[in-house]
Amino acid sequence: MRTALLAAAALLVLPAAAPPPSTTYVVHIRDDTFSPPSVTVKAGDTVTFVNDDDDAHTATADDGSWDSEGLNQGQRWSRTFLKAGRVAYHCTVHPFMKGTLVVQGAKR
Ligand SMILES: [Cu+2]
Numbered sequence: 001m002r003t004a005l006l007a008a009a010a011l012l013v014l015p016a017a018a019p020p021p022s023t024t025y026v027v028h029i030r031d032d033t034f035s036p037p038s039v040t041v042k043a044g045d046t047v048t049f050v051n052d053d054d055d056a057h058t059a060t061a062d063d064g065s066w067d068s069e070g071l072n073q074g075q076r077w078s079r080t081f082l083k084a085g086r087v088a089y090h091c092t093v094h095p096f097m098k099g100t101l102v103v104q105g106a107k108r
Pocket of ligand 1: 032093097
């Protein structure tokens with residue numbers, strides 16, 4: 001009986017599930033496109049935009065909630081997304097450049 005109680009107490013001390021490490025996703029900007037054009041992440045994950053192009057670009061949320069501002073060739077910009085939702089984004093220099101970021105709510 002005592003052993004069973006100790007075992008139960010030990011189970012209570014252990015976390016039910018350790019929070020998974022957050023993940024960093026990379027979106028490359030090249031040839032006037034975001035690659036991949038759509039990224040799905042979990043809340044708490046980070047997305048890094050890397051300008052591999054020879055033009056300056058931005059990654060700018062259509063709803064204005066985030067903006068990399070100008071990225072020259074070789075520059076990168078990262079943001080950690082905490083709020084679940086789907087946000088379309090674009091490049092302010094080249095409005096035809098479009099991407100989508102989906103942030104899934106996560107049980108953490
Ligand atoms: Cu651009």
